[in-house]
Amino acid sequence: MNQPKNSLSSVSKDLPERTDKGSEASMTTDSLSTVAASDGPTVYQPKKGGRAPSGGSQAYSRTFMREISEYPHGIHPALVPGVSIEDQKVRYGLDKGIIAVVGVFVVGFIVWGVAAPHQVYDVTTAALNWVMTNLGWVFSVVAIGMVLFLLFLAFTKYGKIPLGLDGDAPEFSTGSWAAMLFGAGIGIGIIFFGPLEPLTHYVSPLPGMYEPASVAAVKGAMVQSALHWGINAWAIYAIVGLAVAYVSYRRGRVPLMSSILTSLWGGDSNSLGARIIDGLAIVATLFGTAASLGIGALQIGRGFQLVTGWSTEANTIALITIIVLTIGTIISAVSGVSKGIRLLSNINMALAICLAAFIFLVGPTVFLANIIPGVITEYFAELPRMLSATTADSPEIREFLSSWTIFYWAWWVSWAPFVGVFVAKISKGRTIRQFVFGVLLIPSTIIILAFTILGGTAIWLQREYGELIPGNDPLQIPPAQDVFFLVLDYLPGHQFVAPVVMVMLAVFFITSADSASLVNSQLSQKGNPNPNRLITAFWAIAMAGIAVVMLLMGGQDALQGLQNLITITALPFSVVIIFMAIALYRELHTDPMVIRYSFAKAAVSNAIVHGIEEHGDNFEIAVAPVEPDSDRAAGADFDSTAEEVTEWYTRTDEDGNVVEYDYEAGEYVEDEDQVDGRAQTESDERGGSL
Structure with a gap:
């Protein structure tokens, strides 16, 4: 032997x-x-x-x-050095069952949404109300529980386990890894919600937190935004990324959501239960990414109106934008120009940094420099209080949580398969402790800084001039897609910056759609790292179709449309994430x-x-x-x-x-x-x- x-x-x-x-x-x-x-x-x-x-x-x-x-x-x-999926013998192929079932469901939904958008709106609104009343706590358990679970892993013996073979060195230097994590957190949402959300919380806060439009509301509004985009959000991404990285680079299984859960029920990723899990991940990713594409198209359309002076209904321009940019996404997916898209994405990230620096320097610099440390400090101080709010407290708090906090938890759940797989790929060779602290802290810190700069500028302008929201009346908040450009109008050089922002949004649209379609294509092809490009293009078209339905069903209030669909479709996968954590712990318990x-x-x-x-x-x-x-x-x-x-x-x-x-x-x-x-x-x- x-x-x-x-x-x-x-x-x-x-x-x-x-x-x-x-x-x-x-x-x-x-x-x-x-x-x-x-x-x-x-x-x-x-x-x-x-x-x-x-x-x-x-x-x-x-x-x-x-x-x-x-x-x-x-x-x-005890002496096994680990098994990497890269060394395994795997036969990949089309999962015709998942493609057929999920594909028919999505196409049927799109047809229904285009034919009867108001009916879809009414049905999903009723479903949303039921979910918030009866199951909103599930999202809170995920958002809070995953932070505690990840910190437990990082601070105990499990923190030393590598996401790879014994002795594997990280593929990327710490600086490069941090930059890529930063890139994963930069997207359409920051530009769309960056000034809008803090400004909204300034005049319409979580009931009982602080007086609207008061001095306390200045920091309080930015702290509330930091809650939604900070550590809790990234804990949801991190648990999926950690589980995928561990089972793929330490246990040698294909990077499927179902691969993580097979240790709970046995079998492999060909079982019916496993395929249901992967199907739910695809559905969650489709609707979550489609929401970003929808708001990105809205904002591009509004910028186009402001730059060109073309007076057409905003949703019409947004629909045209979705069609044009989806064609660009399909060309990218079919032609395999991923390296060019990746280069463009890196340039976009540099432009995002420059945009934040521009607003910081030409905006209220002294005000922002003074308030940033206070926002970070108050964020940690108020974290328990903000997280303790529940839908059972009062109708007013339930309405706020439904519109903001729980909606965000659902959105991050829907993005978790997409972002988690990306984070897993770039983290091979890191220890669990390095992974947890890096993923929780690096992008969260950057995003909180970005929201403080964008939101702080918007609040400062409102306090100085009182024109963004007349009379600090929450009913007078401008349309969401307008806020960024309204803030930009107060800054010198805005006529040159606006077109750059539109280009950034377009690139974010294509790269997000391309990457999410690629992940969905892998999930529907048994984890194939080089999936069929036509299947990838199909999922890109499906996402665009869902984004169109969100705009049609929401009408003038497009945010309500995407809120309904995200929360409902993310609920099943939030339960999957809880079982992922359980399965991961069981596997870590028997790690060599x-x-x-x-x-x-x-x-x-x-x-x-x-x-x-x-x-x-x-x-x-x-x-x-x-x-x-x-x-x-x-x-x-x-x-x-x-x-x-x-x-x-x-x-x-x-x-x-x-x-x-x-x-x-x-x-x-x-x-x-x-x-x-x-x-x-x-x-x-x-x-x-x-």
């Missing part, structure tokens, strides 16, 4: 002989005491009469050699690094107690084999041959047949029949090509 160098059977050859005093500790491998000491003190309850059974290392080694064959590929589950940690704690605890009992102050810790039922055995309570800790790293071929893998060489072991079969296939292919 070919034994890898990390196998416990090879380690046992170098173990010292037992002494008659039995002073050696029952540790498993290389100096595990450092692992046990790294995460706090060890609590040990000593056993009575603790002496190892007789028999010596030779008898135990024979028993061990009989059991080692029960491990896949002859390696103990966690198993080694458990062995280390037990071994060191046993060794120290027995060393003091038998030798007093002066003893050393050594490594020696003991009988499995010894009270000195580090793994006495651990079954290293159980399926739950060994089945996951069994390697298979494209058809699911078990194949041998050599962990020492890092390659598959092929028998002669496989080699001859491949040679024959290649020969036949050459012959057929002649």
Whole structure:
């Protein structure tokens, strides 16, 4: 049997002989005491009469050699370095069931929405009211619970687990990784809601938080916006990204939402339950991204009116914008010009930074510089109070939460599959602790700064001139798509900045639609990293169609249309996210690094107690084999041959047949029949090509 160098059977050859005093500790491998000491003190309850059974290392080694064959590929589950999806043998293909069912549902919805938009509006409004009254708490559980769960992982032993193989270095430097996380958080929403939301909260706050249009409302409005776009939002993205990264780069499974949950019910991603999960992820992403496309088209249309002076109904221009930009998205998806789009996206991100800097420098600079630290401080101070508001408190609070807080939680849930997969791809090689702190803090900080600059400028202008919202009357708030350009009008050079903003919005539209369509295409093609471009184009068209329906059903209040659809369609996937967290924890509990940690704690605890009992102050810790039922055995309570800790790293071929893998060489072991079969296939292919 070919034994890898990390196998416990090879380690046992170098173990010292037992002494008659039995002073050696029952540790498993290389100096595990450092692992046990790294995460706090060890609590040990000593056993009575603790002496190892007789028999010596030779008898135990024979028993061990009989059991080692029960491990896949002859390696103990504590020593598996991890399995990456990149090294797996996977046969990808179209998931015709998902494409057919979800495709028919979406096309049917679009036809219904175009034919009877007011009927769709009435039905979805009634559904929204029911969801908010009865199930709004589900979104709050996700938004609050995921923050607590992620922090628990980061601060405990699980934080050291890498999102990759043992020893893998991060693919990107910390600076590049931070920049890409920043890019993931920049989009249409910041430009659309950046000045609008704080200005709205300034005159119409969460009931009971502060007096409208007061001094307290200045910071309070920006803090409320920070709640919606900050740490809680990114915790929803992070839990999906962490789960995808872990199961793909540590457990070797395809990056599907269902791959994360198979540990709960068994089976694989071909089961009916798994396909339902992936279908829900596609639906949530379609409607969530379509909402961004809809508001982006509205704002581009309004900017076009202001720049050109063309007086046409805003929704008409928005519909034309959706059609034109969707054509651009399809060209991108079909032609494979992703590198060009990515370059354009990076340029767009630089323009967004320049836009924020421009507003900061030519706007109320001193006011913004003074208020930014206060907003960040008050954000953390008021976080518990803002999160404690519930739909059961009062009708007024329920209305606010429905329009803002819970709507946002639903929106982030719908974006979670898309953003989560992206964040997972760029985070390979990071530890869970690095991932959690990076994803929660880096983009949140940048977005809070952006909202403080844009929203702070809008509030300052309102307090100085009182023209943006006449009389601070919430009923006089301008149309949402107008607010950014109204604020821009007060700044010098606005006539040059407005066209640039329109271009930025157009690029954000295409890149968001292209990326979300790509993720949906992967989910509907069994995780294929290079999905069929026509399927990708289909999902892009579907998103555009949903965006059109949102505008038609909302009429003049387009935000109400997208609010209805996002909240309803995101609800099922919010439940999926809760189960994702449960499934992830179960898998982390049996991670090789966690198993080694458990062995280390037990071994060191046993060794120290027995060393003091038998030798007093002066003893050393050594490594020696003991009988499995010894009270000195580090793994006495651990079954290293159980399926739950060994089945996951069994390697298979494209058809699911078990194949041998050599962990020492890092390659598959092929028998002669496989080699001859491949040679024959290649020969036949050459012959057929002649």
